[in-house]
Amino acid sequence: MKPTPTPDATPVTRAVAQDSANPPWKLPPPLFDARCRACWFTAALLFLVVASFVSLNLDWAAFASMDAARSMGRFVAEFFPPDLSPIFVNKVVWAAWETLAMSALGTAIAALLGLVLAVPASRLSHQDPAWLRRPTRWLLNALRAIPELVWAALLLISAGLGPMAGTLALALHTGGVLGRLFAEAMENVPSGPGDALRTQGVGRLRVFAYATLPQVLPQLMSYMLYRWENNIRAAAILGVVGAGGLGQLLSFHMGLFQMNKTATILAVMLLMVACVDVLSFSLRRWLNR
Amino acid sequence: MNAPARDPAFASRMLWLCLALVLLWPLCVATEFRLWVLWEPENRKVTANFVRSFWPLVYNAEFLQMLVLETWRTVAMATAGVTLALLLAVPLSLLATRVLSLSALSGRMDRWPAVLRWCVRATLIVLRSIPELIWALVFVRVVGLGPTAGVLAIALTYGGMLGKVYAEILESGETHAAQTLMRNGSGRLQAFVYALLPSHAAELASYTVYRWECAIRSSVVLGFVGAGGLGQQLDNSMKMFNGGEVATLLLVFIALVALADRLSAWLRKALA
Numbered sequence: 411m412k413p414t415p416t417p418d419a420t421p422v423t424r425a426v427a428q429d430s431a432n433p434p435w436k437l438p439p440p441l442f443d444a445r446c447r448a449c450w451f452t453a454a455l456l457f458l459v460v461a462s463f464v465s466l467n468l469d470w471a472a473f474a475s476m477d478a479a480r481s482m483g484r485f486v487a488e489f490f491p492p493d494l495s496p497i498f499v500n501k502v503v504w505a506a507w508e509t510l511a512m513s514a515l516g517t518a519i520a521a522l523l524g525l526v527l528a529v530p531a532s533r534l535s536h537q538d539p540a541w542l543r544r545p546t547r548w549l550l551n552a553l554r555a556i557p558e559l560v561w562a563a564l565l566l567i568s569a570g571l572g573p574m575a576g577t578l579a580l581a582l583h584t585g586g587v588l589g590r591l592f593a594e595a596m597e598n599v600p601s602g603p604g605d606a607l608r609t610q611g612v613g614r615l616r617v618f619a620y621a622t623l624p625q626v627l628p629q630l631m632s633y634m635l636y637r638w639e640n641n642i643r644a645a646a647i648l649g650v651v652g653a654g655g656l657g658q659l660l661s662f663h664m665g666l667f668q669m670n671k672t673a674t675i676l677a678v679m680l681l682m683v684a685c686v687d688v689l690s691f692s693l694r695r696w697l698n699r
Numbered sequence: 700m701n702a703p704a705r706d707p708a709f710a711s712r713m714l715w716l717c718l719a720l721v722l723l724w725p726l727c728v729a730t731e732f733r734l735w736v737l738w739e740p741e742n743r744k745v746t747a748n749f750v751r752s753f754w755p756l757v758y759n760a761e762f763l764q765m766l767v768l769e770t771w772r773t774v775a776m777a778t779a780g781v782t783l784a785l786l787l788a789v790p791l792s793l794l795a796t797r798v799l800s801l802s803a804l805s806g807r808m809d810r811w812p813a814v815l816r817w818c819v820r821a822t823l824i825v826l827r828s829i830p831e832l833i834w835a836l837v838f839v840r841v842v843g844l845g846p847t848a849g850v851l852a853i854a855l856t857y858g859g860m861l862g863k864v865y866a867e868i869l870e871s872g873e874t875h876a877a878q879t880l881m882r883n884g885s886g887r888l889q890a891f892v893y894a895l896l897p898s899h900a901a902e903l904a905s906y907t908v909y910r911w912e913c914a915i916r917s918s919v920v921l922g923f924v925g926a927g928g929l930g931q932q933l934d935n936s937m938k939m940f941n942g943g944e945v946a947t948l949l950l951v952f953i954a955l956v957a958l959a960d961r962l963s964a965w966l967r968k969a970l971a
Contacts, residue, residue, distance in 0.1 A: 447969075459782050462775035469847040482841050511729035518723070555953040559832075559920045560930075563937055564945075568737055568746035573730040647832045651923060654730070664836060676833070683828045 488669035509655035513641040516580030524588030532593040553586025562653040573654025595626045752942025773928035777914035780853025787858030792865035795819040799887045826859025849926030905967040912963040
């Protein structure tokens with residue numbers, strides 16, 4: 411909004427207008443203005459960044475020094491040649507299969523859990539009082555907020571070392587994520603078919619099974635596939651705390667400084683992640699065609 | 700009027716259910732999925748003791764002070780990591796963007812620019828496909844325990860993610876303005892600053908904010924391999940079976956994630 415110059419402009423404005431090359435409403439705005447939200451935001455951002463770097467007292471010397479470069483070089487050189495003996499490769503391939511199985515089973519359980527929790531977490535019709543909507547959403551948020559790795563570390567105490575803890579961890583975290591997505595999908599579904607059944611006196615379970623579920627099923631499947639893709643990546647690293655799969659093998663051999671074996675495991679891990687990326691990319695393109 | 704008792708799709712439903720159960724079997728074998736292990740008396744006792752020790756929460760002054768410090772450190776690690784990631788991502792994404800190619804204005808891109816763009820893209824993909832936890836494991840070996848390893852791990856992984864997505868965002872949408880500028884003799888950087896940036900700024904900023912939120916979550920996880928912050932404290936308390944501390948740390952972590960979630964949602968709404 412620029413004010414149009416009027417004859418009754420205050421003398422001050424007119425004086426500035428005469429002094430400056432451009433009239434004041436054409437000058438660029440001042441760099442900082444107390445009423446400018448973007449200015450405050452930028453200032454806060456700068457403060458946050460500077461405070462972060464200052465307070466962390468990062469050890470740049472250790473990283474940028476010649477010494478660190480040399481130790482990094484030695485570290486990478488130790489990776490070669492990767493251990494390709496058939497026995498070890500078999501072991502790594504088995505661990506990769508275990509990782510895949512963990513992610514698949516974890517996602518399947520998570521889908522069941524998500525579906526079970528999504529029903530109380532959504533308002534399925536206008537008459538639905540949905541008493542449990544708030545508490546269930548809180549529960550879903552809590553499940554979702556704790557990352558898989560933390561769940562795995564917690565579950566190790568009761569499930570012991572091994573892939574079961576990892577599977578359960580994936581199931582709990584993904585259950586929270588999927589439950590929320592499912593609940594939103596169910597609330598956004600057109601209410602026509604459900605209403606038609608409800609006016610006929612059909613019970614709630616059958617309304618859900620024959621009206622709500624068939625409508626949202628394609629969406630649920632696509633959410634599930636998407637989370638499965640994420641979970642394959644997550645399952646590969648869960649083992650670092652001892653929850654099975656490729657990660658457990660990795661942390662074991664890295665702990666023993668067997669770098670040749672570590673290199674093989676890392677290569678298989680990258681190959682798996684790359685395959686999943688390519689597959690999901692081409693699948694999505696094929697679906698969107 | 701009574702509803703038909705028979706399900707018309709009964710046979711196919713049963714078939715799919717049985718097929719799923721058959722497929723589930725090898726998965727359960729591979730993951731050693733034996734839920735009853737959880738109910739064995741010994742495990743049940745350990746679990747019950749651990750869960751019971753969650754209450755009362757620990758809130759003495761010393762612990763609270765440590766908690767505040769570590770929470771700030773977690774946020775600082777994420778912020779510093781994302782800042783370094785930006786330093787990596789911005790130049791690489793400018794190099795990778797096809798819209799900013801001069802030779803592509805007249806038909807096909809020349810060979811060497813195309814090779815360079817392809818190489819940059821491959822670098823970004825490799826950077827982001829190695830999980831940050833693996834980077835952190837490597838850097839802990841090189842620079843020792845502490846936040847430096849975590850910051851570097853976040854910087855590399857997120858640099859790859861941000862760079863790839865920035866390039867994709869810049870290539871999406873209308874490219875007319877940039878092409879017109881370059882056809883009329885402006886440089887590539889000028890075309891970026893005056894044509895691509897204004898039309899994509901909101902999207903770029905909102906993706907960066909979203910990634911910062913993700914970085915907070917992953918900086919907690921990085922603590923588990925010794926990169927400092929809340930995660931490392933959580934790991935220590937868990938190893939000592941100190942349930943009260945674990946519960947307090949988890950609550951603080953959930954609150955932190957919720958706060959970051961709110962803040963980033965609000966910022967993204969303000970930016971849109």
